[in-house]
Amino acid sequence: xxxxxxxxxxxxxxxxxxxxxxxxxxxxxxxxxxxxxxxxxxxxxxxxxxxxxxxxxxxxxxxxxxxxxxxxxxxxxxxxx
Amino acid sequence: xxxxxxxxxxxxxxxxxxxxxxxxxxxxxxxxxxxxxxxxxxxxxxxxxxxxxxxxxxxxxxxxxxxxxxxxxxxxxxxxx
Numbered sequence: 386x387x388x389x390x391x392x393x394x395x396x397x398x399x400x401x402x403x404x405x406x407x408x409x410x411x412x413x414x415x416x417x418x419x420x421x422x423x424x425x426x427x428x429x430x431x432x433x434x435x436x437x438x439x440x441x442x443x444x445x446x447x448x449x450x451x452x453x454x455x456x457x458x459x460x461x462x463x464x465x466x
Numbered sequence: 467x468x469x470x471x472x473x474x475x476x477x478x479x480x481x482x483x484x485x486x487x488x489x490x491x492x493x494x495x496x497x498x499x500x501x502x503x504x505x506x507x508x509x510x511x512x513x514x515x516x517x518x519x520x521x522x523x524x525x526x527x528x529x530x531x532x533x534x535x536x537x538x539x540x541x542x543x544x545x546x547x
Contacts, residue, residue: 391507392507393507393509403508406508406532406533409532410528410532413531413532415524415527415528415532417512417513417515417516417524418510418511418512418513419511419512419513420509420510420511421508421509421510421511422508422509422510423506423507423508423509424506424507424508424509425504425505425506425507426472426473426474426504426505426506426507427484427487427502427503427504427505428474428501428502428503428504428505429499429501429502430499430500430501430502431498431499431500432498432499432500434498435498443496443498446496447491447496450494451487451490451491451494451496452487
């Protein structure tokens with residue numbers, strides 16, 4: 386089973402890295418970009434034991450406790466069979 | 467319009483950052499993790515001009531030329547209305 390975790394900054398949290406990327410792509414000639422925000426993406430391969438629900442529960446706990454900073458970041462978990 | 471770009475290492479490319487995360491979560495007591503790979507995630511807000519097809523074309527070019535290193539990374543683009 387495979388899990389994907391997406392971690393992004395909460396709305397309202399400043400993202401200087403995203404702003405730098407936006408500035409860079411504009412200098413390179415891309416226009417029509419209103420905003421860029423950078424996040425993190427994790428692909429987690431799970432040993433096949435347990436149900437998708439158990440996997441979601443375990444990966445959500447990992448996302449909350451380890452992969453994200455819940456003060457400033459949101460996370461999203463997807464489970465693929 | 468909003469675009470999401472996911473950049474991940476191609477299969478076969480070593481991911482020491484992912485290995486470090488895997489080791490850390492195992493030390494913290496999470497088991498059943500076969501592999502962890504880390505990627506990048508970009509949320510791009512587009513000024514509303516043009517069709518979703520044009521947006522996909524423009525964002526794909528940006529992903530290919532700026533946001534990823536096509537030698538070692540794959541990217542995936544999603545467009546949301």
